[in-house]
Amino acid sequence: MPHYLARDRVAIVAAVVAPLAVTAVLVPFRTTFANANAALVLVVVVVAVAAVGNRLAGAIAALSAAAWFDLFLTRPYERFAITRSADVTAAILLLAVGLAVSQLAARARRLQVVAITDADYLAQIHDTAELAQSAATPDAIVDQVRGQLTGLLQLRGCRYEYGTLLGHPPRLEQDGTVVAGRARWDVDRSGLPDQEVELRTYSGGHFYGRFMMQPTPGAVPPLQARLVAVTLADQVGAALDTSRTARGGS
Incomplete structure (x- = not known):
């Protein structure tokens, strides 16, 4: 298997697991750690996955991050429901930024990061x-x-x-x-x-x-x-x- 296909598979697994793992680390601090800051942390995770993977991995990471953010970091906890408008905004921005980053990462990868100018x-x-x-x-x-x-x-x-x-x-x-x-x-x-x-x-x-x-x-x-x-x-x-x-x- 070519190394880039193996990397894609690893990235897709990371797209599901990494946002969940980072969310689990944030759960003990969810009452004192601002949700906007938590969303920014998850955006960093999405960027990392998209950078080493492809468009699909980045999109999955964005969806995964938004889902775990909703489930574990917003009230009511452990339910897919958000009651505060600020949290709704944070979740939407998390998803939108994550999807945008995945597209940019895919484009950069397609161009092989080397500008073809000839x-x-x-x-x-x-x-x-x-x-x-x-x-x-x-x-x-x-x-x-x-x-x-x-x-x-x-x-x-x-x-x-x-x-x-x-x-x-x-x-x-x-x-x-x-x-x-x-x-x-x-x-x-x-x-x-x-x-x-x-x-x-x-x-x-x-x-x-x-x-x-x-x-x-x-x-x-x-x-x-x-x-x-x-x-x-x-x-x-x-x-x-x-x-x-x-x-x-x-």
């Missing part, structure tokens, strides 16, 4: 997004991205395998690093490995396939190019996921 890189992302919004088939998007990857990463060749995970070739990860075996490969110093490198496509928790890339010996694609490659692969995953949903697939 006009050619941006144009390639835009072209593929535009194609995905058209009536083009997923196969057409796969073909376009395959060609883009060849240029971006200076490849000798590139092919796409649908729904297969055979062997353990080196893998281009979501953060632009390359993992070979269990170790990170220093692309900036050594270039890509001298064997096929896979770039997997996921969307909506589903694995759809992978690009199998044949590096050119001596080529050293920069980090931004690798991040653009990952973004393009994500667009392929989204297109395949949309196609699956349209067909009513599970």
Whole structure:
């Protein structure tokens, strides 16, 4: 399992457990600790979960924090009911801020925290997004991205395998690093490995396939190019996921 999917699962568990644990710590002080301050503490928890997870984890954390705040920190205690208008406002703001933060965290993660400013890189992302919004088939998007990857990463060749995970070739990860075996490969110093490198496509928790890339010996694609490659692969995953949903697939 890719490390970013494992991180997402941990974040989703934390989204449920962390707000409850922090609320439990605050319960003994609920009669002396202002509810507005308690809400701020829970916002910090939501921010932490969203920062290490994804949009779903952040949203779950926001809902969890609002629920436990209502149940344990507002009167009447141990009931999903709020009698004071100030507490209602605090609960609504807690939920709203938590959801907003989760969206921002998801956007930052999608951009890999590294600003892509090269006009050619941006144009390639835009072209593929535009194609995905058209009536083009997923196969057409796969073909376009395959060609883009060849240029971006200076490849000798590139092919796409649908729904297969055979062997353990080196893998281009979501953060632009390359993992070979269990170790990170220093692309900036050594270039890509001298064997096929896979770039997997996921969307909506589903694995759809992978690009199998044949590096050119001596080529050293920069980090931004690798991040653009990952973004393009994500667009392929989204297109395949949309196609699956349209067909009513599970």
